Amino acid sequence: MTLARGCCALMAATLLAACDTAQQPVEASTDSEAASAETIELVPVTHAQWSTTLADYQPNIVVVDMWATWCAPCVERFPKMVTLHERYANKGVTIVGMSLEDRDDAGAVAGAADFLVRQRARFPNFLMDENILDSFDKLDILGIPAVDIYDQRGKLRYRLTGDDPNNQFTDADIEEAIVSLLAET
Amino acid sequence: MQQWTKTGAAVALTAWAALAAAGSAVAGEFNKVVSIGDSMPEFTNLPTAGGGQISSADITEDVVVLVSLANHCPWVKGMDADMVKLASSFGGKSVRFVGLSFNHREDDRLPAMKTHAEKAGYPFKYAFDESQELGRALGATRTPEYFVFDSDRKLVYTGALYNSPAKIQSDGSVKYTRGEPTEFFVQDAVMATLAGDAVTLAETKAHGCTVKYQ
Numbered sequence: 001m002t003l004a005r006g007c008c009a010l011m012a013a014t015l016l017a018a019c020d021t022a023q024q025p026v027e028a029s030t031d032s033e034a035a036s037a038e039t040i041e042l043v044p045v046t047h048a049q050w051s052t053t054l055a056d057y058q059p060n061i062v063v064v065d066m067w068a069t070w071c072a073p074c075v076e077r078f079p080k081m082v083t084l085h086e087r088y089a090n091k092g093v094t095i096v097g098m099s100l101e102d103r104d105d106a107g108a109v110a111g112a113a114d115f116l117v118r119q120r121a122r123f124p125n126f127l128m129d130e131n132i133l134d135s136f137d138k139l140d141i142l143g144i145p146a147v148d149i150y151d152q153r154g155k156l157r158y159r160l161t162g163d164d165p166n167n168q169f170t171d172a173d174i175e176e177a178i179v180s181l182l183a184e185t
Numbered sequence: 186m187q188q189w190t191k192t193g194a195a196v197a198l199t200a201w202a203a204l205a206a207a208g209s210a211v212a213g214e215f216n217k218v219v220s221i222g223d224s225m226p227e228f229t230n231l232p233t234a235g236g237g238q239i240s241s242a243d244i245t246e247d248v249v250v251l252v253s254l255a256n257h258c259p260w261v262k263g264m265d266a267d268m269v270k271l272a273s274s275f276g277g278k279s280v281r282f283v284g285l286s287f288n289h290r291e292d293d294r295l296p297a298m299k300t301h302a303e304k305a306g307y308p309f310k311y312a313f314d315e316s317q318e319l320g321r322a323l324g325a326t327r328t329p330e331y332f333v334f335d336s337d338r339k340l341v342y343t344g345a346l347y348n349s350p351a352k353i354q355s356d357g358s359v360k361y362t363r364g365e366p367t368e369f370f371v372q373d374a375v376m377a378t379l380a381g382d383a384v385t386l387a388e389t390k391a392h393g394c395t396v397k398y399q
Contacts, residue, residue: 070259070352072290073397102362107355133350133362133392142215143327143395162395164217165321 040121042099042113044129047138050098053126055154060094061181062150063174066141068100069112073162074145078119080171084178085123092152092185093178097125100144102132149177152185214388216343218324221387225249225338226322231285231312234298239283239310246281247336248378250371253320253396254284254311255328256301257292260393263351263359264329265305271346271372273308280375282309287320287396317398330391333374333384342374344389362392 045053054062065081067074085095101112109127116125128135136142142163149158158177160169213220230238252268254261272282284307286293295313302311314320323332333342347366351359374384 071394072257073395102352102354102360105354105356105360111355131362132352136390136392142390143393145395162397163326165317165324165326165396165398166218168398 040113040116040125042109042116042125042127044103044127046129047135050126050128054096054150057094057096057150058154059152060092061088061152061178062094062096062154063178064096064098064148064150066098066100066139066144066146066148068144069108069115070101071144075115077145077171078115078121080174081123082119082121084175085121088178088182089123091182093182095123097121097123098139099125099127100132100135100139101127103127103129147174149174149181151181157181213324213343215390216324216388217326218322219332219340219343221340221343223340225251225332225334225340226319228312228314228319231314231319232295234295234302234307234311234313237310239312241338244281244283247279248281248375249334249338250280250282250375251323251332251334252282252284253323253325253328253330253332253391254286255288255293255394255396256286256297257288257290258328258394259353260350261328262305262353264346265307266359267351267366268329268346269306269308271369274372275375278379280379284309284311285319285325286311286313287317287325287398289315289397289399320396321398326396327391327393328396329393331371333371333378335378341378341384342370342387344370344391346371348389350392 054064063081063084065074065078067078069075081095081097084093089095097116099109099112101108103109112127128139130138139146141159141161143161145162147158147160147169148156149160151157160173160177162168225241227241229240229242231240233239250272275282284302286298288294291297298311298313319325325332329346331342331344331346332340335341347370348368349361349363349366351361354360368386370386370389373386377384
């Protein structure tokens with residue numbers, strides 16, 4: 001991934017879109033809102049902090065997209081998460097991005113933040129602030145992309161993974177799960 | 186396990202709580218398809234990066250190591266050198282490594298495989314499974330992911346190369362994610378199998394990129 005240089009590349013936790021758009025074309029959105037006024041944060045959280053933060057989103061349905069820039073299928077899927085945010089944000093659904101970038105790789109973290117800006121990912125975005133393998137262990141996932149979907153009571157109802165070659169999830173599966181949970185209310 | 190049916194195909198939507206209540210229906214501890222002791226899937230005339238083809242029937246060595254790879258994957262690149270070193274270390278022994286690529290993206294297909302294998306110095310055949318049938322039969326979902334079979338072509342080990350997977354960083358350096366490896370799973374499995382001993386640790390988590398099935 002091409003990183004935005006200058007001010008953006010040095011800001012691991014918070015990127016101003018204004019830094020990015022001066023050097024990078026916006027690829028993933030036709031939204032005409034001025035990016036210069038937009039701030040998208042990539043917030044480091046430990047797993048313990050994440051558990052607390054997750055509870056704060058209740059009573060919303062929470063869709064957690066676990067991704068990284070090194071994961072090609074994750075990058076391909078990401079625009080769908082932006083679409084889901086735009087479609088369901090006002091219906092009690094919170095999309096959350098959880099980056100499993102290596103926190104010790106500053107260039108990769110900056111690249112992830114830059115990617116979020118270019119995608120206009122206007123939903124909460126976190127960086128797992130753990131050793132990268134510990135992140136997988138603590139989240140209890142074997143690989144990414146993986147999507148966890150919590151219901152309105154904060155109960156994990158769906159875990160969508162690519163762990164079974166004969167049953168890998170699709171973009172449509174995410175939305176079907178959301179619709180199913182919304183129908184329960 | 187909750188499943189949704191869509192266009193006639195069973196689509197995985199795992200209901201987490203239901204899965205926990207029902208217990209795991211998986212084959213291995215981590216691999217969803219194969220378990221230790223399963224037979225090596227047969228494969229026929231898979232094209233290889235260096236030209237020619239390879240079939241399982243062509244392999245006569247006592248130990249077979251199949252490894253799922255992907256040119257584009259930073260975890261594969263991070264561990265290429267150690268894999269090459271390991272494969273080379275068995276020169277003169279009855280061990281056969283075969284690299285396998287399953288992804289359909291252009292940079293994981295044959296022309297790129299040839300370039301990658303030459304650059305990395307793969308001392309073994311690197312085959313493309315366009316049908317993905319072998320990948321599905323192995324339950325291969327990560328790159329790199331290893332499958333070690335004995336002389337009866339029974340699975341004796343599957344999982345990671347060692348206990349500290351390495352990845353190429355954004356600056357091009359290689360980083361072992363948990364420091365220098367201290368447990369060498371594939372090497373130990375091959376050595377034990379060659380010696381006629383049981384493999385002590387037969388399955389580990391394969392950490393890396395996810396294989397995308399069509």
